[in-house]
Amino acid sequence: xxxxxxxxxxxxxxxxxxxxxxxxxxxxxxxxxxxxxxxxxxxxxxxxxxxxxxxxxxxxxxxxxxxxxxxxxxxxxxxxxxxxxxxxxxxxxxxxxxxxxxxxxxxxxxxxxxxxxxxxxxxxxxxxx
Numbered sequence: 497x498x499x500x501x502x503x504x505x506x507x508x509x510x511x512x513x514x515x516x517x518x519x520x521x522x523x524x525x526x527x528x529x530x531x532x533x534x535x536x537x538x539x540x541x542x543x544x545x546x547x548x549x550x551x552x553x554x555x556x557x558x559x560x561x562x563x564x565x566x567x568x569x570x571x572x573x574x575x576x577x578x579x580x581x582x583x584x585x586x587x588x589x590x591x592x593x594x595x596x597x598x599x600x601x602x603x604x605x606x607x608x609x610x611x612x613x614x615x616x617x618x619x620x621x622x623x624x625x
Contacts, residue, residue, distance in 0.1 A: 530562070530570075531559050531562065533577075534562060534577040535554075535556075535558040535559050536550075536555065537577075537581060538554055538558040538580050538581065541581060541584035541585065541588060542587060542588065544591070545591050558580055561580060562576050562577070565623075572623065575619060576623065578619055579620060579623065582612060582616040583616055585615075586609060586612040586613045586616055589605055589612050592609075593609055
């Protein structure tokens with residue numbers, strides 16, 4: 497018969513206070529989520545187009561694009577990142593469409609490429625509003 501799982505020991509006294517979060521920590525988190533993650537995701541998304549490697553130029557492009565689009569708030573920043581990802585998806589699917597050898601494969605990949613392009617278009621319109 498299996499033994500019952502043991503309960504964690506109870507601690508006495510108040511819970512320890514969380515460490516004070518500094519402005520530097522917030523700045524680092526904003527950089528990671530505002531620039532770092534979009535850069536990495538974009539580089540990974542276009543890697544198959546670039547022969548399977550992620551490169552620093554893709555990351556620099558993503559960072560520069562976000563900067564040039566000058567998001568006014570975090571919501572616009574996320575929307576711009578989504579646009580970047582939709583653009584990469586559209587490029588990847590367009591590349592895949594030329595690699596298909598069957599009519600069915602060509603139809604399916606073109607359909608998904610068209611959907612990705614339409615998603616990109618809708619994101620652009622949302623940003624314009």
